[in-house]
Structures are given as structure tokens and as C-alpha cells.
Amino acid sequence: LATSTYFRLWDGRASLNEGALLRFSPDFTTQVIRRLDPNFAVCYDQRTRVPLWTLEHLTRETITMGKNVDRGNSIFREDNRIHTFFRSTNQDYSGSGFDRGHMIPSADHRSSQESMNNTFFLSNIAPQVGKGFNRDKWAHLERYARALVKHYIGGLWILTGPLYLPRLDPTDNKLYVKYQVIGPNQVAVPTHFFKIMIGQQKDGQLDIYSYLMPNEPIDKDTPLEKFLVAPELIEQNAGFLITTEKIQKNKIRTINQPWIDFKL
Amino acid sequence: LATSTYFRLWDGRASLNEGALLRFSPDFTTQVIRRLDPNFAVCYDQRTRVPLWTLEHLTRETITMGKNVDRGNSIFREDNRIHTFFRSTNQDYSGSGFDRGHMIPSADHRSSQESMNNTFFLSNIAPQVGKGFNRDKWAHLERYARALVKHYIGGLWILTGPLYLPRLDPTDNKLYVKYQVIGPNQVAVPTHFFKIMIGQQKDGQLDIYSYLMPNEPIDKDTPLEKFLVAPELIEQNAGFLITTEKIQKNKIRTINQPWIDFKL
Ligand SMILES: [Mg+2]
Numbered sequence: 001l002a003t004s005t006y007f008r009l010w011d012g013r014a015s016l017n018e019g020a021l022l023r024f025s026p027d028f029t030t031q032v033i034r035r036l037d038p039n040f041a042v043c044y045d046q047r048t049r050v051p052l053w054t055l056e057h058l059t060r061e062t063i064t065m066g067k068n069v070d071r072g073n074s075i076f077r078e079d080n081r082i083h084t085f086f087r088s089t090n091q092d093y094s095g096s097g098f099d100r101g102h103m104i105p106s107a108d109h110r111s112s113q114e115s116m117n118n119t120f121f122l123s124n125i126a127p128q129v130g131k132g133f134n135r136d137k138w139a140h141l142e143r144y145a146r147a148l149v150k151h152y153i154g155g156l157w158i159l160t161g162p163l164y165l166p167r168l169d170p171t172d173n174k175l176y177v178k179y180q181v182i183g184p185n186q187v188a189v190p191t192h193f194f195k196i197m198i199g200q201q202k203d204g205q206l207d208i209y210s211y212l213m214p215n216e217p218i219d220k221d222t223p224l225e226k227f228l229v230a231p232e233l234i235e236q237n238a239g240f241l242i243t244t245e246k247i248q249k250n251k252i253r254t255i256n257q258p259w260i261d262f263k264l
Numbered sequence: 265l266a267t268s269t270y271f272r273l274w275d276g277r278a279s280l281n282e283g284a285l286l287r288f289s290p291d292f293t294t295q296v297i298r299r300l301d302p303n304f305a306v307c308y309d310q311r312t313r314v315p316l317w318t319l320e321h322l323t324r325e326t327i328t329m330g331k332n333v334d335r336g337n338s339i340f341r342e343d344n345r346i347h348t349f350f351r352s353t354n355q356d357y358s359g360s361g362f363d364r365g366h367m368i369p370s371a372d373h374r375s376s377q378e379s380m381n382n383t384f385f386l387s388n389i390a391p392q393v394g395k396g397f398n399r400d401k402w403a404h405l406e407r408y409a410r411a412l413v414k415h416y417i418g419g420l421w422i423l424t425g426p427l428y429l430p431r432l433d434p435t436d437n438k439l440y441v442k443y444q445v446i447g448p449n450q451v452a453v454p455t456h457f458f459k460i461m462i463g464q465q466k467d468g469q470l471d472i473y474s475y476l477m478p479n480e481p482i483d484k485d486t487p488l489e490k491f492l493v494a495p496e497l498i499e500q501n502a503g504f505l506i507t508t509e510k511i512q513k514n515k516i517r518t519i520n521q522p523w524i525d526f527k528l
């Protein structure tokens with residue numbers, strides 16, 4: 001591909017014609033969309049070395065544990081289809097103090113060992129605070145998502161990803177985005193994570209749940225409802241449109257109205 | 265488009281088939297590539313509200329001032345084809361202390377008033393320090409690029425864009441990316457800017473020049489050569505591949521070897 005792209009551009013003609021510019025740009029992107037499994041995909045950001053967003057389709061089947069499936073057999077693996085310039089590695093996370101946090105949780109796709117293994121590609125991983133977040137409140141939200149699946153016959157689509165939100169610096173009253181980068185590949189440590197869940201009722205109507213959490217230890221008694229935010233807030237900061245543009249307004253039944261008596 | 269995408273996804277079937285996931289993602293991106301003119305395009309980053317990269321094709325024609333072309337007739341305009349959630353505005357820059365810095369310089373495309381006007385879309389703009397940078401050393405580099413054009417019969421391709429580079433915090437010995445955001449739309453203020461120039465000789469051989477400058481006042485006596493860096497450094501931080509993958513190695517004559525006796 002690299003060679004053919006080259007020839008399409010630098011074919012020796014003095015390229016003064018209108019097409020000269022465009023011949024250069026078609027596969028010129030900083031994002032790579034990777035279908036890791038039939039039921040999930042990631043959009044990897046080559047600039048930050050973590051995903052921009054991940055998308056999964058959950059059903060009762062995907063969350064039902066298959067025979068002989070064992071999380072202990074899954075190992076974190078580099079994604080070799082990402083160029084080495086942009087690929088995150090286990091070494092980046094090692095000793096960083098951060099967990100290798102799944103965007104698409106392994107427990108969401110446990111019908112086969114292969115699907116579970118596919119959630120362990122590092123292209124699906126971002127640095128998360130372990131205690132109080134990845135292992136606790138964020139895991140709580142993930143369990144809640146799986147509990148929802150049973151109530152949506154059409155399935156549940158979940159978008160998960162990182163954000164880098166600005167904070168006010170009181171010393172100069174200006175807004176700054178600040179985040180750490182870890183390891184030789186300078187993997188970004190997001191300040192927040194979002195999760196948007198879209199559940200489809202039997203009649204096609206949709207319920208949308210939209211969560212935003214800081215990447216920090218969170219008190220275990222904080223109710224999940226406290227992290228509900230308008231989906232537009234996530235869209236504006238993540239850079240994509242879902243509820244604002246991709247979904248017909250009259251198909252939406254509820255937004256951020258958890259209705260399930262949720263005890264986990 | 266939004267509606268049809270909706271129907272392709274939520275068509276009422278219980279979507280357990282393999283295609284259910286993919287039907288959701290095709291036009292789901294955080295980047296928008298905009299062809300602003302036959303000779304230049306920008307890849308706008310909806311997350312940062314500035315370009316990820318811009319690409320232009322320079323020839324003697326594009327840099328020759330056309331009849332009655334006047335920079336004073338060009339005004340900075342919002343790019344209405346960017347969704348309001350992500351669109352930068354003049355208000356964002358107003359009073360921020362930063363210049364509206366052209367990525368594709370207006371003086372590069374002055375053969376017609378229309379082409380020059382097209383460089384004034386805010387989708388081609390990023391916040392730059394004015395004195396000592398946009399109006400001085402960065403402008404110096406832009407003049408150098410135009411001086412190069414005369415020497416490349418095949419034309420000159422220029423990639424320009426922002427970077428957000430980490431710095432070591434001596435208090436905890438960790439690396440942090442930190443940048444300001446300005447205005448109601450929180451437009452990112454890049455820490456650095458890059459410019460990669462690819463000149464094509466008559467025989468098809470290529471000369472590559474690769475510059476990286478901090479977005480800060482730079483002493484006017486600093487020679488441009490001081491800002492030459494390996495193109496791979498820019499690629500790794502910008503998230504794309506040009507010299508590493510898109511260009512055949514045996515077509516490259518020189519990298520970072522300015523050979524023109526440059527007096528401006
Ligand atoms: Mg986890």
C-alpha cells in the first residue's frame with residue numbers, strides 16, 4: 001500500500017493539475033479503526049496511544065460465560081497491526097502505577113475464549129487508576145451495563161473512551177488541559193472516561209445512559225447516578241456525534257433515567 | 265445522512281448477526297478532512313478545535329500574486345461545515361492574547377482572491393503566539409518555503425500542523441502534556457508547530473525538510489536550521505506516517521540538507 005500510494009503521488013509528472021493535492025491524502029489519518037471481534041471495535045488514536053472510542057454490541061449471548069472460558073488464560077498483548085511508532089506496549093504500563101484498564105471489558109465478551117482474549121489487545125487499553133477506580137467504581141458501572149443487557153431485547157450498544165478535560169488554574173484564571181504520559185511510547189493518561197449505553201426496546205424505542213467519571217479514586221458509596229451527564233457534554237469533548245446526529249429524536253424514549261431496580 | 269445511518273442500525277431486528285456492530289461505525293470519526301481549495305486541504309480535529317494537519321501543494325503559480333488580489337480583503341470566517349459543537353469562532357480567539365495563526369499561509373495561495381480567502385477559514389487556524397513567533401520566526405520559515413518553490417519544478421508539498429509535546433516536571437520527575445484552551449469552544453493552544461516540506465526535482469527525486477518550533481517568542485537571530493528535526497520525531501508525535509511509509513526510500517535524495525543560499 002505504501003508503495004502504491006507513493007506512485008500515485010510521485011509519478012514523475014510535474015503535478016500542476018488539480019488532482020495533485022488529493023492524490024496524497026486518502027489514507028492519511030491519525031486514527032485507526034480496528035475490528036477486534038465481531039461484536040466490538042476500537043478507534044485507536046495514534047497521537048495518544050490509547051483509543052479515541054470503543055464500540056461494543058452486547059447481548060445475552062456475549063455476556064454468558066462459555067464452556068471452559070477462563071479470564072486467567074487471557075494475556076495483555078501488543079496490537080501488531082498498529083505501527084511501532086504508535087503502538088502501546090506492556091512495558092509502557094509496567095511500573096507506571098496505573099492499571100491496564102479495559103475500555104471494552106473482558107467480562108462483556110465471555111462466550112468464547114477467543115472473544116475474551118480479543119479484549120486484551122493493548123489497542124483496547126488505557127491507563128486507569130487501579131484502587132478506587134478500575135477495580136471499584138468503574139467496575140461497578142461495567143457491572144451495571146451487563147445487568148441492563150437482560151432488559152434490552154434489541155441489544156445494548158456501548159461506547160466507551162477517554163477524555164482530557166481542562167481545569168481552571170486559580171493562579172492565572174485560565175483553563176488548561178494537563179495529563180501525564182507514561183512509558184517509552186508516551187501513552188496518555190486520560191483525566192476522565194465516558195460510557196454511553198444505548199438500549200433498544202422490543203418496539204425499537206431507545207433508552208440512553210451517559211456517564212462521565214474522573215480517572216481517580218472514587219468513594220465506594222457514591223451512587224452511579226451521580227456520574228450521569230448530558231450526552232452532548234461527552235460528544236463535545238470527545239469530538240463525535242451520536243445522540244445529537246445519528247439517532248432520530250422520536251426514537252428516543254428516555255435519556256439518563258435509570259429505571260431498573262439495580263442491586264449488585 | 266444522520267437519518268439513514270439511524271435506520272441502517274436500528275432497523276427493528278434483534279441484531280444478533282455479525283453485521284450489527286459495524287452498521288453503526290462507518291462515518292463515526294473525530295476528524296474531518298476539508299478540501300478548502302484545489303491546492304490545499306485541512307484535517308480538522310473536532311476534539312481540539314484546531315487542525316491535526318494541513319496539506320498544500322505549492323507551485324510558482326500559487327505563490328504569484330494575481331491581479332487585484334489584496335490580503336486586506338480577506339477576513340477570518342467560521343467554517344460552517346464543521347458542526348457547531350466543534351467549530352472554532354472568532355470569539356474564541358478574541359481577547360485571548362493569541363494570534364489567529366494560519367497553518368496554510370495566505371501568501372502561499374495568492375493567485376486569486378478566492379484562494380487567499382479560503383486560507384482564512386478558521387478550520388485552517390490555530391492559536392499562535394504573535395510577537396516573536398507568528399509574526400516573526402514562524403513567518404520566516406513560511407518565507408523560506410516560498411523561496412524553495414522556485415527550485416522544485418515538480419512542486420512543493422507542505423504539511424503543517426500543531427503538536428502537544430510533554431515536558432518533564434522536575435518536582436515528581438514525570439512527563440506531562442499541558443496546554444491552554446481558549447474561548448467558549450475551548451480551542452487548544454498547541455505547544456509546538458511542525459512543517460514538513462517535500463520538494464520534487466525534475467528527475468522525480470525528493471528533498472525533505474522537517475521543522476519543529478515551540479509556540480513561543482523566538483530570538484530573531486536564531487537560524488532556521490536550528491529547528492530541523494528528524495521527520496520521524498514529528499510523525500511519532502503527530503500520529504501519522506509520511507517519510508516513514510508513504511515515500512520510497514530510494515526516491516529520497518536528501519533529508520534536512522538545506523542547499524539553497526537563503527537570504528531573505
Ligand atoms: Mg477494568
Ligand SMILES: [Mg+2]
Pocket residue numbers: 365366369398399403
Ligand atoms: Mg501566520
